[in-house]
Amino acid sequence: MTFWRQAREIARKDLRTxxxxxxxxxxxxxxxxxxxxxIPLAIGTDAPLLRDVGPGMYWVVILLxxxxxxxxxxxxxEGPQLDVLGLLGVDPAARFVGRAGATTLLLLxxxxxxxxxxxxxxxxxxxxxxxxxxxIPMVAIGLGLLGTLAATIAASIASSALVxxxxxxxxxxxxxxxxxxxxxxxxxxxxVGWILLLLIMDLLLAVAGVLSARPLQExxx
Amino acid sequence: MLESAAAVTLVAALVTALLVGxxxxxxxxxRVLFVHVPAAWLAYLAFAITLLGSGLxxxxxxxxxxxxxxxxxxxxxxxxGLTIALGMIWGKSTWGVWWTWDARLxxxxxxxxxxxxxxxxxxxxxxxxxxxxxSAWLGILGTIxxxxxxxxxxxxxxxxxxxxxxxxxxxxxxxxxxxxxxMALVAFTVVYAAMVRRRMELARLEDAIEEAIxxxxxxxxxxxxxxxRYEGGLGV
Numbered sequence: 001m002t003f004w005r006q007a008r009e010i011a012r013k014d015l016r017t018x019x020x021x022x023x024x025x026x027x028x029x030x031x032x033x034x035x036x037x038x039i040p041l042a043i044g045t046d047a048p049l050l051r052d053v054g055p056g057m058y059w060v061v062i063l064l065x066x067x068x069x070x071x072x073x074x075x076x077x078e079g080p081q082l083d084v085l086g087l088l089g090v091d092p093a094a095r096f097v098g099r100a101g102a103t104t105l106l107l108l109x110x111x112x113x114x115x116x117x118x119x120x121x122x123x124x125x126x127x128x129x130x131x132x133x134x135x136i137p138m139v140a141i142g143l144g145l146l147g148t149l150a151a152t153i154a155a156s157i158a159s160s161a162l163v164x165x166x167x168x169x170x171x172x173x174x175x176x177x178x179x180x181x182x183x184x185x186x187x188x189x190x191x192v193g194w195i196l197l198l199l200i201m202d203l204l205l206a207v208a209g210v211l212s213a214r215p216l217q218e219x220x221x
Numbered sequence: 222m223l224e225s226a227a228a229v230t231l232v233a234a235l236v237t238a239l240l241v242g243x244x245x246x247x248x249x250x251x252r253v254l255f256v257h258v259p260a261a262w263l264a265y266l267a268f269a270i271t272l273l274g275s276g277l278x279x280x281x282x283x284x285x286x287x288x289x290x291x292x293x294x295x296x297x298x299x300x301x302g303l304t305i306a307l308g309m310i311w312g313k314s315t316w317g318v319w320w321t322w323d324a325r326l327x328x329x330x331x332x333x334x335x336x337x338x339x340x341x342x343x344x345x346x347x348x349x350x351x352x353x354x355x356s357a358w359l360g361i362l363g364t365i366x367x368x369x370x371x372x373x374x375x376x377x378x379x380x381x382x383x384x385x386x387x388x389x390x391x392x393x394x395x396x397x398x399x400x401x402x403x404m405a406l407v408a409f410t411v412v413y414a415a416m417v418r419r420r421m422e423l424a425r426l427e428d429a430i431e432e433a434i435x436x437x438x439x440x441x442x443x444x445x446x447x448x449x450r451y452e453g454g455l456g457v
Contacts, residue, residue, distance in 0.1 A: 149362070153355050157345040165341060169334040170362060173369060204365070212358045215279065219354035 003094045010090070010098025015105065023072045024106045029113045032065040036117055047123065054122025055182040061118075062111055063143065063175050067164045069106050070147020077155075082217065092213035096148060100209060104137075104144030111136050128185035131195070135181050138198045142174040143167075145205035152209075152216050173201050223415040227408070234408035237401045244398070250314050255401055257307040259409040260300045261329075265367055267297025267413060268336065275360030278353055284428065285421070287353035290360050291343060292420035294336050296413055301333045316380065324373040325381035332366040339363060349428050 001009075018024055039057050040050055077085070085095060115136075118124070126132060150166040177198040184191035234255070244251035274290030277283075308326065309319045320326065339359050346352035374381050394402070 149358075153359055154342060154345070157342075162338070162341055162345060165334070165338045166359065169331045169338065170365070172328065172331045173365065201365075208358065208362060215354055216358065219351040 001089075003091055003097075006090050006094035007098040007101060010095050011102040011105075014099060014102035018072065018102070018106060021072075024069050024110060028065060028068045028072070029110055031068070032061050032110065032114050033117045035061045035065065036114065036121055040121065050122045051124050054118055054124040055126065055186075056179050057122065058114065058118040059139075059175055059178045059182075061114065062107075062139065062178075063171050064164075064168065066107050066110060066143045067147055067167045069110055070103050070144065070151055070167070071163055072106075086217070092217040093210045095217075096152065096209045096213040100145050100148040100206075103148050104140050107140040107144050107147075108137060111140055126182065126185065127188075128191075131181065131185055131191060134195065135178060135198070138195070138202060139174060139178050141202045142198060142205060143171060145202065145209055146171055146174070149205060149209045149212070152213070155216070173197055177201070223411065223418055227412045227415040230404075230408035230411045234401075234405040237404040241397050241401045247315065250311065251398075253307050253311045255405045257304060257311060258402060259406045260307065261304040262406060263409050263413050264297050264300040264304055264332075265371065266410070267293045267300060267417075268332070268364060268367055270417070271297065271336075271339075271360045272364045275357035278357045284349060284353055285425075287349075287357065288421040288424040289417070290357065291340075291424060292417040294339050294360065295420055296416045298333065298336045298340065299416075300409075300413070301329065301336070305329060305333065321380055323380045324377040325370065328366070328370045328373050332363075332370050335363045335366055347431075349431070 036057065039053075039061075043049070043053070119126075147163075147167055150163050150170070154162045154166060177194040181191045181194045181198075183189075184194065238252055238255040241252075243249060270293040271290045274286045274288075274293060278286035278290060305326075308329075312321065312326075313319050339356060342359055343352055343356050346355060
């Protein structure tokens, strides 16, 4: 079985498990929507203020709750499963790519589901929909790779709060790029630099994830 | 030896910092910068050494490099905390607030949390080899933050002043102040080296103790084999 076939099968397995459990669709997405509703209750229901902060709040919720997507129980492989995958000759790098691919698709769904909620609640007036269509998958890829990598690094560690602690500060460049791109589009400023930062982050995380897959899998046994 | 050198250079830096005349606009408050700025530089250096130690561990598989990375990260977290605390004291007197939503401040705090996460990860993994291997990757990834923190004052219009010394062109600082700052930098570098060396030694001893405890608890090879028992005796 080729590398890409292995990765595709792993991603398909993860997505099938997600469809059966509905963890992201029936738990994390509603949880994110509740968070978007709670923010105006905390900072006040001043419509112009909410219009201004809406895009930023949307990205913060995507980042913080996106960690839950990367950490979903349906995406966890315990020792015996890893051993079986190893015995079947599954390349750890292919496993990383498959896992990150499935997480990215789920994060994309998460972003697309919460987008209309944020639009309805905060009533922002986003501009440059073409760029936003580029931005949303790039953020999903970055968070998917980072979340998968952090989950691999912290695999089989009892503390469930560790992965969010690892992911949240490291995702600052992604959050900055996303929020600054939206602001740049709204103000008519150039945003190429931010898109480039996002692209560099995605590439760096992909390279780090693939290179570290085998040693990290060996370390978790 | 290194500890003595650290003590001597620290005293020299303190004397130099006190001998420099008052700054025209900020008065004595400006002396905070003789600790704040070197602490920030040492934090960068410490995390760069963590990157180096992590990379060398992955290459050589020698736990000494892992201890260097970990020791340097611990000292780096201390210096980052010191930088933030002193910056807040200076900010309260100058800007009127302890904290402001400035790019440099927020990103420095984030860098602090990245390496706190690194140390938390290390505490969660008892096996030294697994700990070294996993944290090495995080030590490499965490470095992404350093250039972002450093260049934040250039990329964004911030309240924090742009680089005064590490900048193209001439330094924007009078020679006496520059001399005191350089003296403090030398002292802090020696302190950093002494702290990392001591921390590496402690980590080596901790590993040795852990290994000894594990060796005591480990069953001796063949312990599961018991002497054969003959039902009904041997008939003698």
